[in-house]
Amino acid sequence: MDLKISPDQLLSQVNQFWSMLDDMAENNPQSYQKFIERHLKEGKEFMAPPEPHLCLQTKILDPDERLLYINICGWRRVPSPESDGHPVPLIAGKLKDASDGAVISIAYSPDMLKKADKDPVEQDQLIRLAIKYIEQQHKVTLCHSYRTAPFNLRGTKLQLRSSLEGTGIKPKGKAEDVPDRSLLEQLRNLTAKEEDAEKPKPPIEIMTENKTRPKAGLIEVISSTELSEEDLPPPPQHELSVIKDEAQNPQKIILTAQLHGVRSVSCCDLNVSKDDLILEVPGKYRLHLNLPALVNEETVTAKYNKANSTLTVTMCVL
CATH class of the missing domain: 2.60.40.790 (Immunoglobulin-like)
Structure with missing residues (x-):
């Protein structure tokens, strides 16, 4: 990821940032404490892994007929829509082969999933949106009839996180080359770049499949519980x-x-x-x-x- 700020400029911002915190801590300790607590909470929520919500089973009809498992999960990195009239954001992982078909992970805002749990119609709309996205993105035809699997995740949480890691949300109304990150996030990304320069991160965008591969293990952690x-x-x-x-x-x-x-x-x-x-x-x-x-x-x-x-x-x- 190319940072649009030089190290000297970033260092200057860091000094200003710490000076501001020092002044706040000395002159208004209560506001300083609230500021630190709020950013720690936001950072913890942003770094939290996706949480499985439900797993759907349907079929890919074309080009090759096979089972498809859709992991629907909640992830704090996915925002809720700005209003009922705005598009619903989602993040999708890569369509991957499994021993008995295929599997893909779709992440929505946890607030959206919580709301959908109370409204079957809204839940069905989120599922239809996921199906439509998979068809458009991967050029496949799916059976639009589905059933909820008896488990809420096909695979493991590690696979789920690997599938979605590296994807994110593109700031609306911003050019791709204009950074829209907090100073703390820029520092984190700069550190990551220096420590892992040989592994550039994919661009951040909405509704995209992950282009990175999870680290290969000795055994692919995939299983099926569909047999009687x-x-x-x-x-x-x-x-x-x-x-x-x-x-x-x-x-x-x-x-x-x-x-x-x-x-x-x-x-x-x-x-x-x-x-x-x-x-x-x-x-x-x-x-x-x-x-x-x-x-x-x-x-x-x-x-x-x-x-x-x-x-x-x-x-x-x-």
Whole structure:
């Protein structure tokens, strides 16, 4: 991202900014405290990850017929429309292939979703808007009949965040080359540029798919819970171990699963949430476990040993 301000100019603004804060802290401590609290709150809300709201299941009819899961989520980075007559802003992730179809994430303002929960007509309008966007953006034809899935997220929160991260809202009525950022945000972006210059961020815009790729993991964290119980493959032989410290507090949970007949880890789909785990090898195995302790889903690691067809999943306890 190119900053439209030189380092010298930015340093001058920083000095003015801190001088202003010093004066405020000395002459009006109450206003200073309110100012700091307000900016901390706004920063926390802006940096909060998207939250799953509901998951829809429909079909892509053309060019290739397949299932489509639409993750509808709330994200503070998406503003509410200025009025009932203004367009509804949304942010969309990339349409991605899944083991049993495709998945895409759509983010609305949390206030819009909260309002839609009280009005089925408005909720249906948001869903229709998402469907229309997907058709226009990805040149596909969708079945306009849909149903709400029994889960509120297809995939994991980490995948959801990776899908939407880097997208944002374009300031209305501003030229693309005119910065519209607070001084604090400029400082944050400048630091990010210096530390990660080889990874330029995509342009910020409304209603756009994300052009960045999430970091590849050992196993793609994708799973399906759409099959009925009688259609599900059998679970593999497995063992779940809890590693404790000297005080007998759980530190790690380790799953070992024997996946006989599986040649490659690419055949495996793994989905780990804070309290459960789903492992699938389409047509061969399916394992769903409730974990004995809450785990950090963003630090899960998985290794597959081809010699003995053993998958080892390590999860750190929160």
